[in-house]
Amino acid sequence: MYSQDPELEEASKLVDAALIQFYEEGKKKTANPYEGMCYVASVVLKNLVGRKAILWKVKDHNRQFHWWCETKDGEVIDLTKQQYELNNISVPSSGQAASLKEQGRRMSFASYKKKEERMMEIIEELKANQDSDSSSI
Secondary structure (H helix, E strand, O other): OOOOOHHHHHHHHHHHHHHHHHHHHOOOOOOOOOOOOHHHHHHHHHHHHHHHOEEEEEEOOOOOEEEEEEOOOOOEEOOOOHHHHOOOOOOOOOOHHHHHOEEOOOOOOHHHHHHHHHHHHHHHHHHHHHHHHHHOO
């Protein structure tokens, strides 16, 4: 479970499914589909739920920024925490590093934008499939 809020939970599940599909479509540079996707996943979640999610970032053990979302109530929604958990590394969004977090801002790098756009396309496809599945019942 990602969130107590039903809208955030549903959106989080869509982003997670899209992450897996995006990974399956691409050149696999890692065995972990969540690795390197924290910014894109967090921004896509924010696209789906708007002001319900706040972007945060902090440097991880490799001095790379790790991104996640939180609700206004402080509920952490870290869609890519598995990139750390699968390697037995402390998750920056919930570990001691989280005390050093700073609010994130959208980045304008073309490579991130391209991934974000493809993830949104995948989510629209997933939603369309859900709609057609529910209408055939």
